[in-house]
Structures are given as structure tokens and as C-alpha cells.
Amino acid sequence: MAEVVGETPRVRTIVLDVPDWDGHSAGQHLDVRLTAEDGYQAEREYSIASAPGEPVSITVERLEDGEVSPYLTEELRAGDGIEIRGPIGGYFVWGPEAGGPLLLVAGGSGVVPLRSMLRHRQQTGSDVPVRLLYSSRTLDDVIYREELDGAADGVEVTLTLTRAQPPGWTGYSRRVDAELLADVAWAAAEDAHAFVCGPTSFVEAVAGGLVELGYPARRVKTERFGATGS
Amino acid sequence: MQPLDGNAIGGLMLEVFGAEMTTTVGTCDHCGAAAELAQLVVYLQAPGTVARCRSCGSILMVVVQARGVHCVDARGLARLDAA
Numbered sequence: 001m002a003e004v005v006g007e008t009p010r011v012r013t014i015v016l017d018v019p020d021w022d023g024h025s026a027g028q029h030l031d032v033r034l035t036a037e038d039g040y041q042a043e044r045e046y047s048i049a050s051a052p053g054e055p056v057s058i059t060v061e062r063l064e065d066g067e068v069s070p071y072l073t074e075e076l077r078a079g080d081g082i083e084i085r086g087p088i089g090g091y092f093v094w095g096p097e098a099g100g101p102l103l104l105v106a107g108g109s110g111v112v113p114l115r116s117m118l119r120h121r122q123q124t125g126s127d128v129p130v131r132l133l134y135s136s137r138t139l140d141d142v143i144y145r146e147e148l149d150g151a152a153d154g155v156e157v158t159l160t161l162t163r164a165q166p167p168g169w170t171g172y173s174r175r176v177d178a179e180l181l182a183d184v185a186w187a188a189a190e191d192a193h194a195f196v197c198g199p200t201s202f203v204e205a206v207a208g209g210l211v212e213l214g215y216p217a218r219r220v221k222t223e224r225f226g227a228t229g230s
Numbered sequence: 231m232q233p234l235d236g237n238a239i240g241g242l243m244l245e246v247f248g249a250e251m252t253t254t255v256g257t258c259d260h261c262g263a264a265a266e267l268a269q270l271v272v273y274l275q276a277p278g279t280v281a282r283c284r285s286c287g288s289i290l291m292v293v294v295q296a297r298g299v300h301c302v303d304a305r306g307l308a309r310l311d312a313a
Contacts, residue, residue, distance in 0.1 A: 029237070029240070030241075031241040043241075045237075045238060045240070045241060085241055085244075086241070088240040088241045088244060088250070088252075089237055089240040089250070089252050089268070090250045090252055090253040090313075091236075091237060091252040091253050091266050091267075091268030091269075092237055092252075092268065199232070200232035200233060200234060201232060203235075221268075222235060222269070223235065223237045223268075224232075224233075224234045224235045224237070224238070225234065225238070226231065226232055226234055
């Protein structure tokens with residue numbers, strides 16, 4: 001572990017120094033395996049937060065009853081070693097050669113692989129137009145807030161804050177529904193690539209909503225995550 | 231616990247099959263639906279890992295780890311086709 005960056009009170013980005021890393025694609029993840037002194041092992045998957053070519057980083061949300069995330073977010077120090085495997089996955093990935101426009105829809109920490117795609121777009125000089133719709137409980141829970149505030153040309157970021165809104169908030173303040181998707185998403189005729197990542201119920205609602213808007217199912221790529229602590 | 235999808239077992243499938251499998255297309259032996267394995271409905275909390283067809287819900291694959299060996303039952307899959 002090379003460096004830790006605080007993102008929100010519960011979320012940290014962990015920058016890794018991985019010898020012999022062969023590179024990754026935007027959207028891939030890696031497995032982290034922790035082994036206790038008694039040999040007990042716990043393994044979790046984390047999306048890679050960095051763009052291809054950048055040092056590998058993962059962004060981890062601390063789950064109070066988690067087995068792995070409290071260690072990664074609270075205990076791990078620069079210089080400590082962890083066991084990882086990856087990169088993993090070839091389905092939920094995007095590169096500029098795939099074209100656009102691009103619709104990215106994130107629920108909570110589902111924004112992590114989408115952030116890798118955004119950084120990849122910027123670093124490759126791609127001018128693919130992007131809309132990111134990001135659902136978060138509160139403004140303080142928004143991961144990469146500063147980075148998203150300064151999003152590059154051609155990237156429109158729309159937040160919806162589902163639990164609490166700051167005074168004067170004029171943005172969306174509800175869960176993503178059909179009407180909200182119709183407001184924010186590219187029209188079906190634009191033939192956008194959609195990437196949807198979040199908790200299972202969020203992904204089902206969004207993917208279903210996009211298909212109702214006329215998106216072909218094959219254009220809607222999904223990745224579901226959940227707390228896997230036993 | 232809500233089910234996840236095949237992305238969540240990308241690492242497990244890599245270990246079992248020795249290759250990136252999430253873009254491999256699996257055909258359900260029950261309903262005939264063909265989809266990337268990334269779209270499997272995956273239950274990690276069952277005894278072992280259970281992967282079901284997103285179209286009909288049939289069990290396509292079960293992976294159980296016992297004494298360091300992965301036991302794979304893929305009888306629900308009619309075909310696997312590389313992307």
C-alpha cells in the first residue's frame with residue numbers, strides 16, 4: 001500500500017504499488033484477500049478506481065459489520081502489504097474505441113468503476129460525450145466530489161441526493177425513477193452505451209428503466225455489488 | 231441478501247477456468263437463453279456459490295470449495311462460447 005486518500009467520512013481510496021502489474025481496463029476490479037493469524041481467509045472484490053496507466057487504486061467504503069473493509073479503511077498503513085488478484089472482468093469495461101455517447105449511472109460506491117472510465121476518457125483525450133447520473137444519500141457521501149465538480153468538457157454530472165439535501169439544494173432529491181432517467185439519460189436514438197453500477201435493487205431499477213426508455217438491453221451493462229460479510 | 235451478478239465471481243471463474251470468463255456466453259440448458267456470464271444471477275451466501283439464469287432462474291452453475299479444491303457443477307449450462 002503506497003498511500004491512502006480520504007474521500008468521505010466512510011470512504012478511502014487506497015493507492016497500491018503493485019510490482020509486475022500488467023495494466024488494466026477501465027471498469028475492471030480486483031480481489032483482495034486477507035489472511036488472519038489463524039489462517040482464516042476473507043476475500044472481497046473492489047473496483048479499480050484509477051485509469052489504465054495510473055497507479056492501481058481501489059476505493060473502499062467501510063461497512064460497520066464488514067470483515068475486510070474496516071481493516072482496509074482503518075488499519076492499513078503505507079508500506080503494508082496486501083494480497084490481491086487481478087485485474088478481473090472484461091464485461092463491465094469501457095475504452096474510447098467503443099465510442100459513445102456514454103451514460104454512466106452510479107448508486108453509492110458504484111461510482112468507483114465509472115470514475116475509472118471518466119479518467120480514462122480524459123487521459124486518452126477522448127471527446128465522447130458523457131452523462132453521469134450519481135445517486136448518493138447526502139452530499140457528504142458523494143465520493144470524488146471535487147473531481148466531479150471539475151469534470152472535463154463534455155462530461156455532465158447530475159447528482160441526486162436521496163436522504164438529505166443541503167440548504168438551497170436545487171438538484172434532484174429522490175431515488176432514480178423512470179421520470180428522472182428520462183430527464184437525464186441520452187435519448188434512445190442516440191444509441192448510447194450505458195454502464196450501471198450500484199446495489200442490486202438500484203441496478204435492477206435503472207436497467208429496467210433504461211430498457212423502458214428504448215435502450216436495447218445489450219447497450220446496458222450492469223454490475224451489482226452488495227455487502228458480502230457473513 | 232440480494233443476489234449479485236457474474237461480475238462478482240469473475241475472480242472465482244478465473245481461478246476455476248483459468249481464463250477471464252465474464253464475457254463468455256453461456257447458454258441455459260433449460261430455457262435456451264444465451265448471455266454473457268457477467269449477467270448471471272449470483273448468490274454468494276448459499277452453501278457454495280450458486281449462479282442462475284437471468285431469464286428463467288434455473289441453476290446454471292454451482293461452485294463449492296472443499297479442502298482447497300473447487301468442485302464445479304455446470305450441468306445447467308448447455309454451452310459456453312468464447313466472446
